[in-house]
Amino acid sequence: MLKVQEIRELIKLVDQSSLDEFTYEFEGSKIKMKKNITGTVSVTQPVKQVAVPEAAPAPQIVETAAVRQEVKAEEPKVEATKDAATDTSNLHKITSPMVGTFYAAPSPEAGPYVKPGSKVSNDSIVCIVEAMKLFNEIEAEVNGEIVEVLVKDGQLVEYGQPLFLVKPE
Structure with missing residues (x-):
């Protein structure tokens, strides 16, 4: 063949x-x-x-058009997040250091590491990002209070994507 x-x-x-x-x-x-x-x-x-x-070009064009439609559909969500972040410019963003899957808790049965209102120190673990079957604990790197969790449990995250908003102390 x-x-x-x-x-x-x-x-x-x-x-x-x-x-x-x-x-x-x-x-x-x-x-x-x-x-x-x-x-x-x-x-x-x-x-x-x-x-x-x-x-071959026909399916690629259709696929590209579908991807463009998805991106256009997601753009307002991204802009809304940016607008919210500009309103809270005094807040610290905890970002993902890698591409992977976000987990809010150490195991499915356990409660989340943090939730809005939780106090964190610079070495507090706030979540896990799984990449290539390795579970990486993410630290807050700032003392403060969690204001908002920006991603859902099990969601794929990109490098540099904000995960949490923290009000620094």
């Missing part, structure tokens, strides 16, 4: 050659390429499905 990259190479070779038609059969798979009058190459395969480069 040919890989997509190999099929693309075949298309380039046929396109650059003086051939008008090319057929390739191997283990029950068949690829047939014909040059049109305009010089473009078309690929058909009646026996097995093979990714055809001509069809």
Whole structure:
């Protein structure tokens, strides 16, 4: 079975050659390429499905459009968070030092390390961020009171993403 990259190479070779038609059969798979009058190459395969480069851009465009829609849908949420942060500019943000999964408690049965109103010191553990099966305890790095928890338990977090707002003492 040919890989997509190999099929693309075949298309380039046929396109650059003086051939008008090319057929390739191997283990029950068949690829047939014909040059049109305009010089473009078309690929058909009646026996097995093979990714055809001509069809590949369509799903990518659809996927990209879907991603763009998701990003646009999330932008107002991010802006709302930024607006809230600007109103509370005197608060310290505890940010994620890595990409991973946020856990508010040491185990599913235990209560959260901190919640709004909890007092923390600079070496207090406020949460765990799991990355690659390693559980990393995150410290407050500031003395103060937790004002807000910005992420939910089990949520994926990015590097530098604010996790908590702390009112410093």
